[in-house]
Amino acid sequence: MNYSELVTVMRRLAIEAGDRIMQIYDAADFDVNLKADTSPVTEADEAADALISEGLRAAFPDMALVTEEQADSHDIKAARFLIVDPLDGTKEFIKRRGDFTVNIALVEDGVPVRGIVYAPARGRMFYTDSVGHSVEEEGPFDPEAPGVTRPIRVSKPDGDALMVVASKSHRDEATDAYIAKYPVKDMRSAGSSLKFCLVATGEADLYPRLGRTMEWDTAAGHAVLAGAGGRVVRFDDHTPLAYGKPGFANPFFIAHAPGVTLQKD
Structure with a gap:
């Protein structure tokens, strides 16, 4: 697997999907429907899903792809697969609270090894680099040209606070x-x-x-x-x-x- 290519593609598609989501989010109104499980789905979910799925299938045609909005992908069984939530936090999106994200990841042998989380309304983007270390990139975000990144690291918790x-x-x-x-x-x-x-x-x-x-x-x-x-x-x-x-x-x-x-x- 060429992880450098994967990260480049995931980053580009996440930004492009985020731009499309924000066009709908900023509009006066948008359509909201209910899926079979009664969870909400919007035209932004569907537009982002189409964009990301097309891009991933073009770049990695032999890779299994699981995505929330395509029920026929939910029976896939593979040791390595891409998995997508094109708009995670649909309820936050509908309420216009901003805490929604574009999620794209690669799973290998049961472990998510690469991933990107982009929160377009918050202007924050986090992803794993080609060697699996996580970074946060500073905006504004250009799908074709990565900006300045900084390594991120978990805290050393204070067990009493x-x-x-x-x-x-x-x-x-x-x-x-x-x-x-x-x-x-x-x-x-x-x-x-x-x-x-x-x-x-x-x-x-x-x-x-x-x-x-x-x-x-x-x-x-x-x-x-x-x-x-x-x-x-x-x-x-x-x-x-x-x-x-x-x-x-x-x-x-x-x-x-x-x-x-x-x-x-």
């Missing part, structure tokens, strides 16, 4: 009860895969998710966090979260910086 990030749209009593097991200095809410990136940059130490997610929601953020020295583990037994599961559904999980002593439920 943890920084916690949790879901903005999916917060519940179970999550709050689990967070209460830790000595928390500050807690913030964020939408979409940005939560992984806040742990990756050291802006948070811990992100627990006690709710339904799919692999396309998490793979890119997982790759970015891993490339910054972080970990993503199952909630039940604290083993590494694996990918390529039947149906691509995740169990509950915890994303964290090493040094956080994980609590049991």
Whole structure:
């Protein structure tokens, strides 16, 4: 696998998809429909999906591709595959709260090894470079010309004063009860895969998710966090979260910086 080419393509497509998403986001109105599982989907999801899928298939025609918006891809079984959420945080998009992202990742043997998370409304972009180290690029973002990047790294947590990030749209009593097991200095809410990136940059130490997610929601953020020295583990037994599961559904999980002593439920 030519990882340098992959990163170049993923970065370009994420920016182009983000530009298209923002054109729709900034419009006076946009269409919102419901999928079979009653989750919302907008014309921005569909436009970004078409753009990214076409670009990835053109660049990597022999690579399996899984994408949220194409149900026929959800039965794919492969040791290596690309996985896409063209607009993660659709509810944030609809509410015009800005915490939505474009997610593209490569999974190999159950592990997300490269990924990009682009938050166009926030002007932040995080990705793994060709050797798997994570960086944040400064905007403005040109799809053809990478800008200045800085390496990102997880924090060295203070075990007596943890920084916690949790879901903005999916917060519940179970999550709050689990967070209460830790000595928390500050807690913030964020939408979409940005939560992984806040742990990756050291802006948070811990992100627990006690709710339904799919692999396309998490793979890119997982790759970015891993490339910054972080970990993503199952909630039940604290083993590494694996990918390529039947149906691509995740169990509950915890994303964290090493040094956080994980609590049991």
